[in-house]
Amino acid sequence: MYQPSYTITNKILKNIGIIEASKEVIDHAPLLPYYEKKFQDDALVRSVHYGTHIEGNELNFSQAERVIQGESVVARQRDVQEVINYREAMDYLNTFHSGKEKEKVDEDLICTLHKYIVKKILTPERVGVFRKTQVVIRNSFTGDVSFRPPAFADVPQLIAHLSAFINTSSTEDIHSVLKAGVVHYEFVRIHPFVDGNGRVGRLLSTLILYQEGYDIRRFFSIEEYFDRNAQDYYEALKTVALRDGDQTLWLEYFTEGLAIELTKVRERVERISVDGKLKQKLGGAPLLLSERQLKIIEYIQETGYLQNSAFKSLFPFVSEDTVLNELKSLITRGVVKKVGKTKAAKYIMV
Numbered sequence: 001m002y003q004p005s006y007t008i009t010n011k012i013l014k015n016i017g018i019i020e021a022s023k024e025v026i027d028h029a030p031l032l033p034y035y036e037k038k039f040q041d042d043a044l045v046r047s048v049h050y051g052t053h054i055e056g057n058e059l060n061f062s063q064a065e066r067v068i069q070g071e072s073v074v075a076r077q078r079d080v081q082e083v084i085n086y087r088e089a090m091d092y093l094n095t096f097h098s099g100k101e102k103e104k105v106d107e108d109l110i111c112t113l114h115k116y117i118v119k120k121i122l123t124p125e126r127v128g129v130f131r132k133t134q135v136v137i138r139n140s141f142t143g144d145v146s147f148r149p150p151a152f153a154d155v156p157q158l159i160a161h162l163s164a165f166i167n168t169s170s171t172e173d174i175h176s177v178l179k180a181g182v183v184h185y186e187f188v189r190i191h192p193f194v195d196g197n198g199r200v201g202r203l204l205s206t207l208i209l210y211q212e213g214y215d216i217r218r219f220f221s222i223e224e225y226f227d228r229n230a231q232d233y234y235e236a237l238k239t240v241a242l243r244d245g246d247q248t249l250w251l252e253y254f255t256e257g258l259a260i261e262l263t264k265v266r267e268r269v270e271r272i273s274v275d276g277k278l279k280q281k282l283g284g285a286p287l288l289l290s291e292r293q294l295k296i297i298e299y300i301q302e303t304g305y306l307q308n309s310a311f312k313s314l315f316p317f318v319s320e321d322t323v324l325n326e327l328k329s330l331i332t333r334g335v336v337k338k339v340g341k342t343k344a345a346k347y348i349m350v
Contacts, residue, residue, distance in 0.1 A: 002161040004182045006247040015255035022262035029269045039219040046221035048086045054227040089116035097210040105166045117196040149191035158190045176212030180205040181254035225257035305346040
């Protein structure tokens, strides 16, 4: 079975600490279904756009979003198809993960992901099929050979070893985030297909996170971190070969990326989530708050109080009576209280 080599450094420990702290906040933040879906949709668009852009896709973020929503854009057909494919692969990944039982990650799954990724891009005989030729990876700027993947004859056995590593119970001693990073690197190193390896590898590492309990409400996109500075991503991957197979520097980079991404998500969630005390106050029941009520709570949490004079700026097209009714409901439920009796009165959190 495949055995990765790495050292758990202080940097890795620090990154995992940030990941765990952010995960705790995100997983337990009480959000309205509207915001839950909004975060998931946003993460999906970012994953699809940045996951294809790093491979040379020329669609911008707005165009990718429109393609995902089923709209047409004027662009190279291959670019459009790549976005469609990545979206469908993400949908498949989410469906695969949604079952109660932890599904086995094996050669069939890997080939299925590849079929989604390269549909209508590669010729049929290369779709979902391990490569039958030797390939090299070249620097896109200089044309120099930067990496030579293993011989094609070794690919089936290497994938079998990687699958065994993913599925064996002995890997439970490895932190889930490190396991995802290890799988990401080893899959890209094996380079089992003639094209689409980077996209499949990133999806595979995301699936590992999902299955290991780190789906984090599907609010995150590690692809954005990789694409923001693609040179750093490729350089981090190359450090493993330069260090005789030691993945330490790669895992420092990988964990830092997830820590940065989850920190950003955590900050966004905290800005719109209802205070934990409020959840306790409501007895842990579903927070059946309207969007306006949530906005009122967010405003009070940010500024400390709300006065009538701020109604117009907070809700430009809503009458004062409607806002007062929303506040009355929050007061009745013991979420907000009114201090003072005139129009200069303040509404504060209880």
